Amino acid sequence: MTNTHLKHARDLALTDSKYYPxxxxxxLPLIGPNSGASLDTQRFGADFLAEMFASPMWSSEAKQPIALLVLDTLKCYLEEVHDRAIVKGAIQAAASVYPLVYRHTISDPNDMQHWKTMTEIKSNILNRMNTAPPGIRICCVKFVQQVVLVQTAGVIDPRRPDHSDISLALVPRDHPLLTYVQLEAEGQGLLDRLLDIIHGDHSDALLVTSVxxxxxxxxxxxxxxxxxxxxSVLNFNPLKLANSPMTPxxxxxxxxxxxxxxxxxxNVLKRNGVERPNDPNNGRIQHFLERMHRMRQDIIEEASRKRPAPSEPTDGLDAAKRQRLGAHVPTPPTATPSLPPGPVSYRQLFTVDPENAAANFxxxxxxxxxxxxxxxxxxxxSVDEKKLLDACNVVRSRYLALSQSMPRQPPPPAAPPVDEDEYEPDDYEPEDEEQLANRLDSVGDLAHPTPTAYELPKPPPLTPEEVQQHGELAVRRTFGMINELEEKGKGTKGGFNRLAGSDYGRDAWITIAARLASRASVGLDDPYDGINDEFAVKSVKGNLSISDTIRDLLYDYVIRDWKKRIDVAVSWLNEEWYNDTILAQSAKSSSKASTNGVSIPQKGNYYRCALRLLDGLLPYVAPSDKGLIRLYSELPAVDYEIIAKVKKMAQDPERVSLATQVLQYLHMFRPPVKDIVVDVTAELWRENDRAKPKAGALLKVWKPEILQEGTSGEGGEGGEVKTEGANGVTEVQAVA
Structure with a gap:
């Protein structure tokens, strides 16, 4: 009767979820392992728990107190029962229960027992990830997904708070049971374990697809x-099994x-098309999908096609027999129509196939x-050599036949005999031997002229637009090769003393491209030409130089994945700064103060490229991206305009802390720009109310008199200022 009652209870709960509590x-007392229930009853209980907590028909607030009651049952299922169906149901239920116990522990820091039980359940499931049967491993993947969701910081928008999203952002920093750093590290480690599965063995396709x-x-x-x-997905090869035997x-x-x-x-591409149409990852996804489509056609679909008919002829004995691919049978000669009787034109002589459309051309x-x-x-x-030789033989045979069939012309009549009496010789002097030899040489030259060597006509010269177009194509092919080297992982770092072109890695090509962009057109005719070109008005609309094309491609290459390509940006900007510095020094040492009446600008391409790069990547910088501090630290030169870019970033309340960390780093480790940093911090303190506390804390240490400008005592009281350095180390500075 117990099983019948349990089924009635399940049917009632499925009818209306309000009966679950x-x-x-x-x-619960009837399905536990310690209740003496049968194996079928325990299987029913595990499935019932998984179904109950996964039901979306009742809220998570109502599930939370019940989740605390089933922890001991789930623990017993996992530790004492070895039935595969019960373990699978228990893991699925634990995946739904984990966020509820997590939120309960956040709200009740003194409840240590329930969180300890949940931790033991989690350890038991994680230990099964690599050794359990395939069905259980798929359930473990679902549990790991929930753990990563819970232990990863979510997006908290104060304008639209999502109270149902349980994430790491809900954990206070001083929680006694939940350590923020440990939870975050564990979540990232479990995410790496999921990503390792898709890059590992593909023999279990169900496990890979579940991940x-x-x-x-x-x-x-x-x-x-x-x-x-x-x-990780874009570096993943879904057709990895193509290297193994092609079994069904x-x-x-x-x-x-x-x-x-x-x-x-x-799905990611569709979602980005609605939310982020200008996301640089859209192009990478499209390229990956096209490449995967071609690989599928070459590997899977090509193997499933029927065997094509061979181009070789059959054995020539019987058309009904099977074709022998190894038989070598000569091609029968093609029947050539004979010439019509009578006079023949050149067209008829050289026409081999009168049915062809080319004969009437x-x-x-x-x-x-x-x-x-x-x-x-x-x-x-495009003509087949054998067919061309056969056609030549046909024309030759026709010509010989026509030559033999034509009647021979009679020889010219002989001259009548000359009467010696009527013969009157001309009065001339006989030619000597030298004159006779010269005349014979001239006749021989006319009869057999000296052949001259044939020369192909020279191609027409390229227009400036064509030169520009071909140059851009060459540059784009170079960057395509750089992307391939980066995907294959062939780029190697040669150190500070590397030479451009010393190897064929990514860094070598990046160095060559950066130097082509900064030095390609400099110093050819005029030592100041490289600077003036950047500030001259172009005469043709849309006519860009090769240097500008390379700069645009370098900019796009860095923006697509700026976190991993900071070294490329720094290398490029260092080349630009070096070139501008050399040009400025040569202009200073020269006796001319200007070139062609135009004064030499103080700032060249470096500042223009640096400002453009910062404008492009600052909108995508997250509050936790410390790479921005590294970028500012490695720039070869900074001025007011470059440092002032952090003011625009500080307009986002979540990135105020990052902006102040950049200013603090520059003040501490780049003494030449201390005054500029103080001025920018003061402007940030005056213009941005949300940044006032952090900016005021820095100004208290650097320049306290600025804080006296306010009438309401902005800047707070004395105490300690905690600031985070570039290395992530918290520094405490005393403030009077």
């Missing part, structure tokens, strides 16, 4: 980890993994021989 206290399906939810709900997950099982596994990967990336319509040559050369290159 009232049914749970009565059902791919879980990554889509993580990317959508945790934007902080979206870039990391997307980069491997073929099915490859199709399943490829389809799941494509569905994941297509009139070449007289082309008056220009150059056009005929442009058509004739490709046609001759």
């Amino acid at each position: 009232s049914l749970m206290p009565g059902v 791919l399906n879980s990554l889509g939810v993580l990317m959508h709900r945790r934007p902080v980890s979206a870039n990391k997950i997307l980069n 099982k491997n073929k099915v596994n490859m199709k399943a993994i490829e389809r799941t990967t494509r569905a994941l990336l297509v 009139d070449v007289k319509m082309f008056q220009d021989p150059a056009i005929v040559a442009q058509i004739l050369i490709p046609v001759l290159q």
Whole structure:
């Protein structure tokens, strides 16, 4: 009767979810391992718990107190029962219960027992990740997904708070049971374990596809980890099993993994198209999908096609027999029509196939021989050599036959005999031997002229627009090769003393591109030409120099993934700064103060490129991106305009702390710009009310008299100022 009662209770709860809280206290003692229930009853209980907590029909607030009651039951299922169905149901239930116990522990820091039980359940499940059967491992993937969601900081928008999102952002820094740093590190470690599965063995396609399906939810709900997950997926080969024997099982596994990967990336692309249409990752995803489509056609679809008919002839004995691919049978000669009787024209003599459309082609319509040559050369290159030789033999045989059939012309009549009496010789002097030899030489030259060597006509010169177009294509191909080297991981770092072109890695090509951009057109005719070109008005609309094209491509390359390519940005800007410095020194040492009447500007390409790069990447900098401090620290030169960019970033309340950390780092480790940093901090304190506390704390230490400008005592009282340095070390400074 127990099983019948349990089924009735389950049917009642499925009808209306409000019965779950009232049914749970009565059902739980009947399904526990220590209750003496049968194996079928325990299986029913595990499935009932997983179904109950996964139901979206009742709120998480109502589930939270019941989740605390089932922890001991779930722990006993995992530790004492070895049935696969019960373990799977217990892990699925634990995946739904973990966020509820997590939120309860945040609200009640003194409840140590429930969190300890949940921690033991989590350890037991994580230990099964690598050794459990495939079905249980898939359930473990679902549990790990929930743990990563809970222990990763979510996006908290004060304008639209989402109270149902349980994340690391809810944990206070001084919680006695939940340590913020440990939870964050564990969440990132579990995310790495999920990503390692898709890069590992693909023999279990169900496990790989389950991980791919879980990554889509993580990317959508945790934007902080979206870039990391997307980069890992884009470096993932869904057709990895193509290198193993192409068995039916491997073929099915490859199709399943490829389809799941494509569905994941297509959904991400659609969501970015609505939310972030200008996201640089959209191009990378599109390129990956196209490359995967071509690979699928080459590997999977090509193997499933039927065997094409061979181009070789059959054995020639019987058309009904099977084709023998190894048989070598000569091609039968093509029947050539004979010439008609009577006079024959040149057209009839050289026409081998009168049925062909080319036989009726009139070449007289082309008056220009150059056009005929442009058509004739490709046609001759495409003609089969054997067919051409056969046609020549046919024409030769026709010509010989016509020559033999033509009647021979009679010889010219002989001259009548000359009467000696009537013969009157001319009165001339006989030629000597030298004159006779000269005349014979001239006749021989006319009969056999000396052949001259044939020379192809020179190509027409390229226009400036064509030169610009071909240069841009060459530069774009170079950056395409750089992207391929970066994807394959062939880029190596050669150190500070590396030489451009010393290897064929990514850094060598980046160095070459940066030097081409900064030095390609400098110093050819005028030592000041490199600076003046940047400030001159271009005469043709849209006409950019090769240097500007390379700069645009370097800018796009860095912006696409600026966190990983800070070294590229710093290398590029150092080349620009070095070139501007050399030009400025040569201009200073020269006796001329200007060139062609135009004064030499003080700032060259470096400041223009640096400001453009900062304008491009500052909107994408997250509050936790310490890479911005590194970028500012490695810039070769900074001025007021570059430092003042942090004021615009500080307009976002979440990034005020990062802006002040940049200013503090520059003040501490770049003494030449201390005054500029103080001025920018003062402007930030005057103009931005949300940044006033942090900016005021810095000004108390650097320049306290600025704080006296306010009438209401901005800046707070004395005490200690805690600031975070570039290395992540918190520094405490006393304030009077």
